[in-house]
Amino acid sequence: MIHSGATRASTVREAVFDLLRHHGMTTIFGNPGSTELPMFSDLPEGFRYVTGLQESVVVAMADGHAQATRGPAFVNLHSAAGVGHAMGAIYSAFRNRAPLVITAGQQSRPLLRSDPFLFAEAPTVLPQPYVKWAIEPARAEDVPAAIARAIHIACLPPAGPVFVSIPLDDWAKPCDPPVLRAVTGRAQADPAALARLAAQLEAAGNPVLVVGAGVDHDGAWDSTVALAEHYQAPVWVAPLSSRCSFPESHPLFAGFLPANEADIERHLAGHDLILVLGAPVFTYHYERPGTVPPEGAALVQIVGDAHQAAGAVCGTALVGDLDLTLQALRDHRGPPRPRRDRPMRMLGIPAPVRGISSAMALKALQDLRPATGIVVEEAPSSRDDVHDFLPIDRPGGFFATASGGLGYALPAAVGAALSGPGETVLAILGDGSSMYSIQGIWSAVEHDADVLFVILNNGGYAALKGFAGNKPVVGCDIGHLSLAAIAEAQGCPARRISDPAELEPALRESFAARGPRLVEVMIDAG
Known part of the structure; x- marks a missing residue:
């Protein structure tokens, strides 16, 4: 001491x-x-x-x-x-x-x-x-x-x-x-359990990885990539993960698991070993019954959170630091598996619409943003487009809320920018999400945080409308808002665009600037 x-x-x-x-x-x-x-x-x-x-x-x-x-x-x-x-x-x-x-x-x-x-x-x-x-x-x-x-x-x-x-x-x-004084608490999983897992991996004919936020929390990005490449295992992201834990442009990256049992069963069917890293087993958002794990598959979870291990309703759990545990697992590996001849996922191009779609906006952001920048996201109705058109390829490069509560991303982007990451922090927001913490723009201006706020304005709570299907839902239309005007009233330079021809020039100009600035993109839902 x-x-x-x-x-x-x-x-x-x-x-x-x-x-x-x-x-x-x-x-x-x-x-x-x-x-x-x-x-x-x-x-x-x-x-x-x-x-x-x-x-x-x-x-x-x-x-x-x-x-x-x-x-x-x-x-x-x-x-x-x-x-x-x-x-x-x-x-x-x-x-x-x-x-x-x-x-x-x-x-x-x-x-x-x-x-x-x-x-x-x-x-x-x-x-x-x-x-x-x-x-x-x-x-x-x-x-x-x-x-x-x-x-x-x-x-x-x-x-x-x-x-x-x-x-x-x-x-x-x-x-x-x-x-x-200093206190540290990193510890690898039980060595005997780790040896049993290593034997399962070596014997598995078609293993698959499911990664969650704990991989990025524990600094296990490189160890996870090495594990996937050694066994040529496809990698899925656990449902509703709040961090990026595997490079999404990697040929072994398979995609994002939906938050229901039926779709998880469908995506993981045919694998004989499911290894879940740094994630619950599993987080569900809506009921769609299925069999998890799928028939014929063993499931093993490695997680640093004992609560998540105890709460899993199936499989075997190992509790320990992800990076230390995966490094220890490396000592048990046999020869590497032959490389796959094609990538697990192919990205498409945005479908044409009359105006600007969220897919179009996200593709433009991906083309223009610095590869080393941080992305903070809270745009629930555009989440699928974020997955499809804005791949994250670096550890510590993506943050979203794990709670589902709105109001996190706008001020969190300000806090991330004040850590001095060296690149503009990109905050991708919905119009409804922004209004939960719009005062955060004042803090960005007051402390000169280098944040580009991009608000995808679709005029309401579109994600909630999507859950309702064809039924009318009250209280979800909030179209009489100008987020650009609210930003300017707090001292933040802002612009509002609805013409597709203005999208790329506006974003290019915004990325070239420094300090807080905001682009409100009017989304054409048609």
Whole structure:
């Protein structure tokens, strides 16, 4: 254990900032409130405070920043009301496995006996069950230790948000200097189980891989590619995966599994071994009965999340870090399988329409975007077109929400851009999704985030209409919106296009620019 080097007594505030500096958490995402004022006023040198205009935006920005940096992010919310505003984003962060240390102000300790204004009655209960750990320290001098523990819990696998409630008068109280330490939690799966899996792989005549977000979380991209190539196994993406875990232009990439049993059975039929990497078995969105795994197939799951392993309803599960486990599996391989003579998936070209289709817009984005850039996506009605026309070919190159809740991608793109990735972050959004967190554009402008927001405006909640089939659905038309005008009102350069001839020039010009900018693409549903 390494002490900070100081022998004098610190204040709680000094001790906490020493901890944050030690862990590289020098960006604070917050929405200022009176019960947090002692923490963020007169910020120490080397720290920056990123303001969000609503608490859900704050958490989503921190989520995107944590995902892009692969490290913890620090969040400051305002008492019970602020945590309540942020709960949807906290749920998304929990499902995204984002290592967030979420703090919220509490009223002064002497006032708590009288139910004061702006206090939290049950601060540790409010964010449950979507934080890994929650605490309001019993004494002011316990706050630094609680923050230290929160950082470690947030980062240990499976990563996720934690919560610390801090009374406003705690910050100035004296305390001992913090203990600065490191905690790691990577471990490979059980060696005996791994040997049995290796034997199954060697004996399998037609194995297939199903990859999920855990592959990218655990840095197992290269190991997964090597495994697929050695066994010449087709690779499918698990239903509703929030990360890219295999290069989608690779000849072994087969596509994206739908979120129902019948289609999963159909796509995986004929394989004798299904190896699921970093994903649940399986995530379903709607009922369409089928047999999973298909008849004649064994199923084995390797996952870093014990909850996902315990929740699988079929197959054998191995719990461990994906990269360490796949590297260990490499030692058991026999000779490589002969290469396949054709790719597993062929991409088409967008079908013609009168105006601009989402497929056309996504194909143009793919042709123009930098190959090393990050894509953050939340366009539910265009998701199939994203899959078909915007292949992702790099680790850490794609983020979406694992929760299904809207409002994540716009501010998450801002948080990712503030991590300094070196390339423009491309945010692909629906018009309905954008309105859940439109205030995030202000934060992008205020902090000069290098984000290109592309909003595919189809005039409503088209994904929901698709689920309804031919039945009329109320409340799904929101066409009287100008997202470009809303962006400009927040100081963001924006343009709106509906002419196909303007699409490519507008996107080319936007990619050449820097800072926040927005292109609203009017989609022709016909």
